[in-house]
Amino acid sequence: MNVITPTENKWIGARTVRPDGADKVTGRAAYAADTTMPGMIWGKVLRSPHAHAIIKSIDTSKAEALPGVKAVVTAKDIVDFPVDKSVMLGIQDMRWMCRNVMAREKALFHGHPIAAVAATTEATAAEACKLIEVEYEVLPHVIEIEDAIKPDAPILHDFLKHEGKPSNIAGTMVAKLGDIEQGFAEADVVIERTFRTRPVHQGYIEPQACTVSYAPDGRATIWSSSQGQFMVRAMTSLLTGVPQSNIRAIPAEIGGGFGAKTIIYLEPVALLLSKKSGRPVKMVMSRDEVMRATGPTSGSFSTVKIGAKKDGTIVAAQGTFYLQAGCLPGSPLRGPVGCSFAPYAIPHVLSVGYDVVSNRSKVAAYRAPGAPLGAYATECVLDELAEKLGIDPLELRHRNSAKTGMKAAYGATFNQVTFEETIEAIQNHEHYKSPLEKNPRPGIKRGRGVASGFWYNAGGESSAQVNLTEDGNVVVTTGHPDVGGSRASIANVTAELLGVEHDRVSVIIGDTASIGFSNLTGGSRVTFASAMVVTQSVEKVIGQLKERAAKIWKIDPEAVIYENGACRPAGPNAGQFPPLALKDLAAKANETGGPIGAGVQLNTQGADPGFATHVVDVEVDVDLGIVRVLRYTAAQDVGRALHPSYVEGQIQGGVVQGIGWALSEEYLYDRQGRLDNANFLDYRMPVCSDVPMIEAVVLEIPNPRHPQGVKGVGEAPIVPPLAAIANAVYDALGRRFYSLPMSPPKVTEVMDMKLAAE
Amino acid sequence: MTEIRYLAPRTLEDAVSAFAAAQGAASGTARILAGGTDLLVQMRAGVVQPGTIIDIKKIEEVTAITEQPDGSFVIGAAVSGATLHDHPRFGKVWPGVLEAVNLIGSKQVQGRASPGGNLCNASPAGDSVPAMIAAGAVVTVQGPNGRRTLPVEKVPAGPGRTTLTPGEILVSFTLPARPAGSGDAYLRMIPRTEMDIAVVGCGVNLTMAGGKVTAARVGLGAVAPVPLLVEDAAKALIGSTLDEAALEAAAAACRAACNPINDKRGTIAYRTKVAGVLLKRTAAIAAERAGRK
Amino acid sequence: MAKVHVTTTINGEPTEFLCEPQQSLLDALRNNLGLTGTKEGCGTGDCGACSITLDGRLTCSCLVLAVEADGHSIGTIEGMAQGDKLHPLQRKFLEMAALQCGICTPGVLIAARALLEKNPNPTETEVRFGLAGNLCRCTGYDKIVRAVMDTAAEMRETAS
Helix, strand or coil, rough: CCCCCCCCCCCCCCCCCCCCCCHHHHHCEEHHHHHCCCEEEEEEEEECCCCCCEEEEEEHHHHHHCCCEEEEEEHCCCCCCCCCCCCCCEEEEEEHHHHHCCCCCCCCCCCEEEEEEEEEHHHHHHHHHHCCCCEEEEEECCCCCCHHCCCCCCCCCCCCCCEEEEEEEEEEEEEECCCCHHHHCCCCEEEEEEEEEECCCCCCCCCCCEEEECCCCCCCEEECCCCHHHHHHHHHHHHHHHCCEEEEEEECEEECCHHHHHHCCCHHHHHHHHHHHHCCCCEEEEEEHHHHHHHCCEEEEEEEEEECCCCCCCCEEEEEEEEECCCCCCCCCCCHHCCCCCCCCEEEEEEEEEEEEECCCCCCCCCCCCHHHHHHHHHHHHHHHHHHHHHCCHHHHCCEEECCCCCCCCEECCCCCCCHHHHHHHCCCHHHCCCCCHHHEEEEEEEEEEEEEEEECCEEEEEEEEEEECCEEEEEEECCCCCCHHHHHHHHHHHHHHCCCCCHHHEEEECCCCCCCCCCCCCHHHHHHHHHHHHHHHHHHHHHHHHHHHHCCCCCHHEEEEEEEEEEEEHHHHHHCCCHHHHHHHHHHHHHHCCEEEEEEEEEECCCEEEEEEEEEEEEEECCEEEEEEEEEEEEEECCCCCHHHHHHHHHHHHHHHHHHHHHHCCCCCCCCCCCCCCCCCCCCCHHHHCCEEEEEECCCCCCCCCCCCCCCCCCCCCCHHHHHHHHHHHHHHHCCCCCCHHHHHHHHHHHHHHHCC | CCEEEEECCCCHHHHHHHHHHHHHHCCEEEEEEEECCCCCHHHHHCCEEEEEEEEECCCCCHHHEECCCCCCCEEECCHHHHHHHHHHCCCHCCHHHHHCCCCCCCCCHCCCCCHHHHHHHCCCCCCCHHHHHHCCCCHHHHHHHEEEEHHHHHEEEEEEEEEECCCCCEEEECCCCCCCCCEEEEEEECCCCCCCCCCEEEEEEEEEECEEEEEEEEEECCCCCCCCCCCHHHHCCCCCCCCHHHHHHHHHHHHHHCCCEECEEEEEHHHHHHHHHHHHHHHHHHHHHCCCC | CEEEEEEEEEEEEEEEEEEECCEHHHHHHHHHHHCCCCCCCCCCCCCCCCCEEHHHHHEEEEEEEEHHHHHCEEEHHHCCCCCCCHHHHHHHHHHCCCCCCCCCCHHHHHHHHHHHHHHCCHHHHHHHHHHHCCCCCCCCCCCHHHHHHHHHHHHHHHHH
């Protein structure tokens, strides 16, 4: 049962049909690989066959001589950002991006781009790649964190120093509160455990793709799949030297991103190939390339220590999180360091993160970057703590919930904490109250687990334009790629505020030339931020409508109100006039002063964090070690569900990604440092028959700092599942799992060890 | 780039001569195309680059399912899993073989993938092979020197290799007539519920009379370079009432027969353990289907 | 490279095209025929985004050679609606928000239609296994399964 607060609204909260829906169910929607251009040719990337090697020379002459080849690009063509000076674009350092897009001094992972070719057919381009002669000096490689931080580990980058010495530890992050030593001294019970997680891929079904046309006048047009057309423009500009004003980035429909498409791989390369060849160039990654060479999220090696009083009051928490950055710095340390203890009121906290490079593809953002692996460690330790103290695990969390006005270790002071509400929603849910038969059949054991999660959420820059058409309908343009239904939410808000029927509102995503700067689709910010700028734009439009009505009625605009889609006199004193509907005023726009429309550009503020609490039942086939999820309930405060279906969809999708992370997904490398499962057969994302229905308990506690009360939704749901499932497996088997995924061989191994011990 | 030829002969004779000629030619290897669900993936990955592709699906004999008057079944090598599934009789007589064939890939893959391709692809983990071995299937092959038959377990020679000689094409599987009181079953272990390659596959075929096993065959997949016929496991079952001791003896025989590798899909220890677990579970289903009489 | 002439029927329309012998049907649909509604997610038959029907049988178009389509009949997402009338599955997917990014949606719809043609009254388990060849990374499958079951119920009602 979903808890939806009844409202007076007609469209906000309504399950309307999404504006982009018909195109998507009929195959019309144009994704990045669906674009073609007259005269278009195909680009392909030559990738490193080695995990770690010095590139001594590259000879492209044979490739260039192959009939049909029109251009070849190497790192020489990409703008170099010297390693000694940081140049930031958002959270991305261009020193690393330029080396990620094309290997410069060294090939740093198997699959690292070395060169790229454009040719008249895809097959010719691939053939030409084979003709490029690269001389490598193969170096020893390192894959795992534990190996990379050893004193004698092969060093990836001499310029990276830790404690004064060349190191694979590229950076650290610390969050502190109180005095950690004092905190543990006050504790009656202390539990400390070490956890490991493997890198997992975002697993979007649409591989990265783009088509780029560079015209002789120096202007480039980019069609690509990304989580931000403005990011595509800026990063391509930085990496190619083409000014931003000369690049028009057109967002194609995006076939999933989950954070991964907040950086780019192909666009600058395709632009340079187009510039050299004089032809539009299309590049589409294969699945193998996506898995091998785009960023998964970090694997981790974490130690969490929590101390509590006998009554369950947590007094100290310490976390040490080593994260895999891949081959270049940039792990999402902020996730585990900041989020792990944030939901709890703990006086003494020390949280330290280490960014560790190794010979893997550079990580990219993945849904609540880094937070799930921190929560996995923390929420599993809390489960042990609850057991040791004899307190219900939800009750333990409830007792220690952070409160509004408190300062978190990561620095922020909470405006609104709704954590307790999510815990209570699960405590009161029939799922949590219902008995679970622990041994339904011989060889089958069942267990139940809970866990909570936190995500910061975000505001930031957004732009919107709301225009009335001459026939009295509404077109809204925003600047964020729509990954999961944000257009549907914006259509609801606009129809509601303007008092018009939903089908009279169109919502489109503008390109970089048609809408003002809008930051990435990420951080669970888009619905929050775009609803804010759209609301302000609509308010301006309503102001214009009132002025036009006032002009027609020859009264003061102050004496006009806008209600139910029409201007009306504010009261009897204003005069007696029949209402002027939006449609009437649009028809008279030219005679009353010109077109009606308004835009707003804003650095949005007021995004409060998201809290989630989950409960899961699992079933384990003990002899085979197979864990299946039987039932899953996820409660989350969403502020306000502008379109409940897509809010639920975010929660359901995030949970199932978490299930994959917990049970079956992992990056596997062979001894040569080559990814061994770069396909959907052996990189095991959950399929439809692996999972049950996911019940989303949508709590609507309005965010007071947003016009509709919206909070970010998309990321918090992937934070609790790892620990919730691990805790459920413990409940079933009486054994704790300190490393993910809980794959069948691992489960049987632990169970056989248990049998041997008993 | 090498020129690729696509041929779709209508007779086996034409297919065999084209195959033999192409294999002898300098233009590179020739490949038989049945369902294509392995071949196209290998071509895309660059693992194979055939000079000639010979599509055998236009040949009647390799796409037919025939129930013979004596009760045996002849299944064309290129019959798709979905077609076999739709046959009104086959699944009633050989439910274990059918469930194995129907586990080769997704519903989409089922529309194309064939038991012949599954066998000739010679993966140690092909799902249909252990069930076919348990069923006692005999394959018919045709080559430049005519036809021959051999037991299905004699076809795989190692990962990716078969014992077929140059120019030979797999034509069909013949599954023998069933005595009364027979049942077969196939189970595999995969981490997900679908879309995985077997970590271990086990086929069991039993005939029972008076509560005792009178005949048994056991096939195991993914535990050795080739799918195995585990005769010791069958011996342990024959004469028993499928009591725990007999099942444990057969499971032990399965474990002993294992010679697996550690790879991304499973460890040696895990595969060995699971072979025994699956034997017991598969035998129980087969016995149920045999009527346990 | 010598191209091969293929005569086929696509969504009921007689169609001819030229392709290379090793080209996949998916590639030919998208790049030779402009039918880009069929998507490529993996190219190895593991994601189902390229699902089509070949003589009514569900298959992955990435696992079929384009030349194999000669003399056969192909169904793609572009042929699912009848004119401006959406197929009941398409309509339900919209009403029940059974898509987010939408890249898997054409393949899921083709697979769901094939499922319902064989089994008009599937259980949840049957729907889940029937769609196990179609990866969706956005929805967690919940709303997809509900939409398919709802459509099935509606189609049974309409038929009776």
